[in-house]
Amino acid sequence: AIRMTQSPSSFSASTGDRVTITCRASQGISSYLAWYQQKPGKAPKLLIYAASTLQSGVPSRFSGSGSGTDFTLTISCLQSEDFATYYCQQYYSYPHTFGGGTKVEIK
Amino acid sequence: EVQLVESGGGLVKPGGSLRLSCAASGFTFSSYSMNWVRQAPGKGLEWVSSISSSSSYIYYADSVKGRFTISRDNAKNSLYLQMNSLRAEDTAVYYCARLGVRDNGMDVWGQGTTVTVSS
Numbered sequence: 001a002i003r004m005t006q007s008p009s010s011f012s013a014s015t016g017d018r019v020t021i022t023c024r025a026s027q028g029i030s031s032y033l034a035w036y037q038q039k040p041g042k043a044p045k046l047l048i049y050a051a052s053t054l055q056s057g058v059p060s061r062f063s064g065s066g067s068g069t070d071f072t073l074t075i076s077c078l079q080s081e082d083f084a085t086y087y088c089q090q091y092y093s094y095p096h097t098f099g100g101g102t103k104v105e106i107k
Numbered sequence: 108e109v110q111l112v113e114s115g116g117g118l119v120k121p122g123g124s125l126r127l128s129c130a131a132s133g134f135t136f137s138s139y140s141m142n143w144v145r146q147a148p149g150k151g152l153e154w155v156s157s158i159s160s161s162s163s164y165i166y167y168a169d170s171v172k173g174r175f176t177i178s179r180d181n182a183k184n185s186l187y188l189q190m191n192s193l194r195a196e197d198t199a200v201y202y203c204a205r206l207g208v209r210d211n212g213m214d215v216w217g218q219g220t221t222v223t224v225s226s
Contacts, residue, residue, distance in 0.1 A: 001169070034212035036152070043202055043219055044144075044152060049212035087152050091210060094157065094166040096142075101151040 002026050002090050006099035012107040017078045021102045023071040023088035032092035035064055035073045038101075039084045047086075048073065078104075109133035109215050111203050116220030123193050123224070129186040129203030129217055137161075137181035140206040142213055143188050145199035145222075153199075156188065157206070171197075193224045 003026035013019050023033065031051040036044040046055045048064040051071055061076045075082055083106050088099040115127040129141070143155040156177040157166045165177055176189040186203050200219040207214035 036213075038152075043216035044204075044213075045216070046207070046212045046214045049207065049214075053211070055212070055214065089152075089154070089212070091212070095168050096154045096157065098152045098154060 001095050002029060002093060002097055004088055004090055004097050004099035006086075006088055006102050008102060009100060010103040010105060012105045013078055014107045015078055015080055019075045019078055019104060021073045021086055021088075021104075023066075023073070023099050025069045025071075025090055025092075028068045029090045029092035031067045032090055033064075033066070033071050034089045034091065035062075036087045036089065037082075037084045038087065044087065075104075111205065111215055111217035113201065113203050113217040113220035116201065116222045118223045118225065119193055120226050121194060121224055124189070124191045125193065125222060127188040127190065127201055127203075127220060127222070129188075131184045131186065131205075134205070134215075136179075136184040140164075140210060141179060141186045142204045142206060143177060143186075144202045144204055144213070144216075145197075146202070146219075147196070147199045150199075155201070158186070190222070193222075195224050198222060198224045 005024045007022045033051045035048040038044040052064045063074045085101045085103045110132045112130045140159045142157045158177045174192045178187045202219045203217045204213035205215040
């Protein structure tokens with residue numbers, strides 16, 4: 001199974017900050033990567049698919065990049081509603097593994 | 108409105124069985140692959156199982172293979188997860204999720220149903 005490693009596992013940031021989350025695959029997955037946002041007690045929400053394509057309705061401050069084994073999710077200007085946990089997921093091959101998550105907390 | 112609604116969760120003893128259901132509405136259910144994803148208390152997301160639109164292709168996580176069975180009824184717009192030989196480590200919120208166009212990520216999620224395995 002492909003292992004997905006996210007870093008950091010958590011960090012604190014302030015509204016207005018530019019933040020970057022990293023996801024690394026244990027083997028090449030081309031661009032078959034999605035990013036999800038999850039808030040406490042809620043279902044995950046798809047933000048980005050195909051590594052860099054913004055899901056419909058997702059604010060443009062979210063962006064994704066990378067291919068192969070290294071990927072990033074960037075939030076250009078953190079808003080209050082962005083404090084949440086973010087997960088990457090590869091769908092290159094089954095099992096479609098998730099990263100361990102990155103919790104973005106208020107500083 | 109595109110919607111997925113899970114049901115069937117509850118408290119079950121170790122070794123017991125449970126069947127989860129997911130009712131889909133607002134889209135052509137028979138055109139999409141579907142998934143089950145779970146989240147143990149305080150933990151991250153774990154992909155559990157996938158089924159293609161016509162049930163031709165089915166996949167399971169190693170952690171549930173041989174114990175769980177995914178199925179669907181396109182006539183009833185419903186997805187199922189039959190869970191047998193349940194263990195304490197199966198305790199989680201179980202989400203059903205639609206795989207998007209060209210299988211690009213899971214774009215629609217249900218609200219989740221809670222399964223607790225405890226004696």
